Amino acid sequence: MKDTLALVQKFNAHPDSRCWYVAWNPNGMLLASCGGDRAIRIWGREGDSWECKTVLQDGHQRTVRKVAWSPCGNYLASASFDATTCIWKKKNDDFECLTVLEGHENEVKCVAWAPSGNLLATCSRDKSVWIWEVDEEDEYECVSVVNAHTQDVKHVVWHPTQELLASCSYDNNVCVYKEEDDDWECRATLEGHTSTVWGLSFDPSGQRLASCSDDRTVKIWKECNTGEGAYAGWKCVCTLSGFHGRTVYDVAWCPLTGALATACGDDGVRVFKEDETADPDQPIFFLSAHVPKAHAQDVNCIAWHPKEAGLLVSCSDNGEIALWNYQSENI
């Protein structure tokens, strides 16, 4: 059976503006989207289709660039170009703005919750990455500000199991951060891309990191252990080039199946599968499925469903969200 990527549903989420990001909540029952219309929309399943349950309109004064659910699913964080990050608390079907995190000098580009639920990371065009700690009383405090990048930081992502953070930037690099003596520091700088790195995704085990870039490639990085106690760093073990016609804006590694999905500026959505027979230190990925005109404009984000294998969501500059079903013989 040939691998397929079939459209399940497509709908307009953010009228007359870009849909910048989509995120599944931890149990997969809700989908949050955000866009250039400054709104956050929460979508829920109604039978076979997804309907808008809530619209959070007045949280931000400018574009909402990314949204992230807390690991418990009760909180939603939104990062906006108005330089603030808003923390929303879920109360039944509605959300209330709990607090607004300020401090970045300009546009906040990303927000991400650590798997422990106690830490939050934000990054901005002001080239810094901020790490915040939240206590039992829902009080947020900034624990570190790190200036490891020399340009606009586009994305931050936490390791699935360890307290490790990765960020990527317009300066073409990926930085990895660890906590040292109560302060977060950049422990490794991954150089290799020849243009802006837009997105990052850890594999289910956290041993590998995928990065996607404006240089039209996706790179797979692996942590190398010298076994001597010193932090050895990461090296690039695979580069997927020649598959994407334009900038690759997002990459998502499926936590259930290990498939790798990408969102591209050529309006296409692609899914890559790993060759099981390859050497783990020199992985090989092949293009498993490709929808060339998945959207009418640039695809900004792509995300795998956390519980349902093969369910994929993407969103685009024309404000649309699309749901896909990926079928592969091995799943």
Added chain:
Amino acid sequence: MSRESDDLFDCIVMADDRFHVEGYREGFNEGTRQGMIDGRKHGASHGAKLSMEVSFYYGFGITWKCLLQNNATLIKQSLLGLIQKFPHKDPQFENLQEDMEKVRAKFRQVCSLLNVPTDFSDYVKSGGSGGMSF
């Protein structure tokens, strides 16, 4: 005798070359002198900007330390850390940029902890504004 005539012709023939070399040497010295003056001015203004920024953070830190005599220890610790990172009177060129970045980052964090709005645009450089963002 032949040596004399050699010298005579030498003067004339090598005149062009000699003037060339002399002119170059004079120009080089003049340029070096001017370069020193310009460089000094440049260094002075750059140094002034940097120290202005560092002393601003220093003053800020000390003021808040006094104001918070009675209060929260965690914040005081961060502030003390901030002040201690300062003694950069000597330009240890290698780590200067890195340390400055660390100090700036610490300052931003402290402002966040104190809930102080950071609109110090007269003193601290900030990024560009307005227009498109992605």
